[in-house]
Amino acid sequence: MAQAPADPGSAEAADPEESSPNMIVYRKMICEQPVALSCFSRDLSSLDKYADEIEDIITRMQDDKTGGVPIRTVKSFLSKIPSVVTGADIVQWLMKNLSIEDPGEAIHLGSLIAAQGYVFPISDHVLTLKDDGTFYRFQAPYFWPSNCWEPENTDYAIYLCKRTMQNKARLELADYEAENLARLQRAFARKWEFIFMQAEAQVKIDRKKDKTERKILDSQERAFWDVHRPVPGCVNTTEMDIRKCRRMKNPQKVKKSVYGVTEESQPQSPVHMPSQPVRKTTKEDFRKQITFLNLQIDRHCLKMSKVAESLIAYTEQYVEYDPFITPAEPSNPWISDDAALWDIEMSKEPSQQRVKRWGFSMDEVLKDPVGRDQFLRFLESEFSSENLRFWLAVQDLKKQPLQDVTTRVEEIWQEFLAPGAQSAINLDSHSYEKTSQNVKDPGRYTYEDAQEHIYKLMKSDSYARFLRSNAYQDLLLAKKKGKSLASKRLTGLMQSS
């Protein structure tokens, strides 16, 4: 059973017999608590995704056969420190095995693994990883977070009480622990005798264990409580996102005691909402799925190469407008603390860059209030603004509260579509028929068909003319009013080209 592990990585290992307790202790602990582990079979639910990953990393880290970290017993002043690894070794292992280039990143990840309780500093309550010679120890699987621990305060009280009974300097309570103990003594005043007895029983059990084993187990127990009752100011990693709580593998949270204390039934935590009954897939569900799938199969899709080109083209067109890539002019307000950029944008004078953007697509003109205004004014000057005004009116209709919809539908009909309408728009007979039908049952989408039609018309006609217009070109070339003769000729040239 006692195998001297082949440990090529550790240069300073004590002789093999001394390094073997490390292995025995771990194996023993796994065997000692089979009941606890079997209750909570490996869960594949989404909630434990990161826990599974960490456990995999931790297991690999301890596997000396595949290049794990060197776990060794270190000789200290008068005693030996069993089963430890340095922070630097952990950081190095992470960098090598997870392809991390930056030590800072490895330290951050290592600190998170420590904060979750999988590895801990032997001389500190604060669970963080340092890239130096500080010693760390691995947590026993019994205490792993994936076992759904939610230890009660009675267990914590027993633990703190037990600590005060052990006359070891290194096990003295920290200030915050002493405060916690005092609080618990007040809260559990009536059952303190019971707690005291449990603590005494635990001390007796502990005394029976081998000295080295006790050192290790004591530290692991302490690390467990550092996770569940963290040092004030430290992140409590056991806090959960409430949206994911009720789907946990132990929704009823059968509270098991760390010290085997049977508790009277706990009221169910308000955090655990009843989970929804799982609906079985019905025939109707499958029929819907089949209809949906058939629609998808019939859908015309683009090839990846085309899609890639399109995505690349879009980013290339807009990259000059992206302040994260092309610094904003005159400055990024957040960096310079100067809101000049926003003041300029509010003014009625649009910059060349902004005007250029209107030329990318009609949506850009319609999206920008100044662009929309320019577009409208241009069309008005040509007495052809009814299409745009109709489009804007329908957009406005869709923004109305429900109770105003019917009135607006009627107003739009009167202005743009009724026989003899003031701003008659030009719809083909099919659309017109459909729209007149829709108007009989007015709603937000009454003019959807007509609007689509007009949009297409504007894109190919009005918008194209707008881009070629003097008004637009002047803005684009940032010409001021009162041009010289020379520039007028230039505009003429551009129009004819």
Add this chain to the structure above:
Amino acid sequence: MCDQTFLAVVFGPCDKCSKEKPLRAVYIKSEQLSYCSLCVEMMATEGLHENETLASLKTEAESLKGKLEEERAKLHDVELHQVAERVEALGQFVMKTRRTLKGHGNKVLCMDWCKDKRRIVSSSQDGKVIVWDSFTTNKEHAVTMPCTWVMACAYAPSGCAIACGGLDNKCSVYPLTFDKNENMAAKKKSVAMHTNYLSACSFTNSDMQILTASGDGTCALWDVESGQLLQSFHGHGADVLCLDLAPSETGNTFVSGGCDKKAMVWDMRSGQCIQSFETHDSDINSVRYYPSGDAFASGSDDATCRLYDLRADREVAIYSKESIIFGASSVDFSLSGRLLFAGYNDYTINVWDVLKGSRVSILFGHENRVSTLRVSPDGTAFCSGSWDHTLRIWA
């Protein structure tokens, strides 16, 4: 006497309609039932449907799924990052925290930008909803919700109201008043009612309509004035955690992501699901459209972010690293769509090159999970909210 043959007719309650009538024996799937003659006639005319068993429908669905995958695979002629090799690499980025907003007493769960590019609304676990001028870091409004875990909040397009909700299963709208004497909570309007927690909400391009997503597995569109349900969206098999409206001026679609690992694109008019994507291994916490509206990104508990293109109808990129093992809670694009900012449960923000698929930068600073992240309307900065009670503006 000759033998007489009698036809024995049973008279009694029909097994189908329960009426007292003369019955005939009928065999359905080897089971004998007694139907009245009317029910027998009706059953005979129902005909074909009865031939479809649950199993046969399931098989048909499976085979169609296979065929769909085949068809899509035919169009998969190249990878995005391969085509993007010709694109110039991005330079080094220096992104720092430019503002830190302190004032929440507990985990910040959600935030949204105002169209004015500087104001934001944020909500937290302790029920507080705060409106800030993040440029000056001043708090301008604060309201306490009657519930804890306010998981969703949104700014109205006009800048004159905010919406929020959470464990109360509702979405409420608060008009923002600058009258110091007026109590914000007094004008509160309850708009949406779900049967489980509210996970996300967003105004459409108007102050008058709100789109919501809920733990009850549905999304819904509401008229703010009347509180009436305009359209509901059913299809997710579990909690819906996030949604995003398509950025088009004429668009009537939105995308949602849920605990069923699916991202679904919906038609707001009909309530129908138009497209569906299921490649994540775990809950989808966040979805955001690519600025052109042709694609969207998702962030999931499986520690990856993915890009889905609507025209190709498939996943086109995965953003992941061996060293990233905690879930992505929140994603958003920079203005050009070249960068994807993603906040993670490991307290960091990773910045991805959308086209090349590589990580450009990792940002440290938050001291607990990053729960929410949005880029400002003009793309000059992005804001992250965290369980460490603070919000940070990065640029």
